[in-house]
Amino acid sequence: MFEIKKATLEAVALAAKNTYPNEFIALLSSTKNDEVIDEFVLLPSVYGKTFSRIRLDLMPYDSSVRGSIHSHPGSYASPSKADLRAFKAMGEIHLIIANPFTLDKVRAFDKTGKELSLKVIE
């Protein structure tokens, strides 16, 4: 099961809020190379109102990348078809944070769109 540091999640939530009404997107990584996500990585991205896209050609070849997080300007944190296509290229766990970008609006999915449980740790 994946875990995420509360401070990391709060930082991402704030970034998502600041990017609104555009979508925010970042990669999630683990500095200890385990299943504890404790860092997010911003890459040159295209932030749009209905989608955001990471420049995957600029993605570091780095085994610490565990997955991704992106925001939904609307209130539903469910992956779209485009999300599922993007998930396949970005690791094992994918978070979506929906408006109003509070921690209880975060849901986690695997690359096929199946919901995962995510534990928030101190």
Ligand SMILES: [Zn+2]
């Ligand atoms: Zn999405």
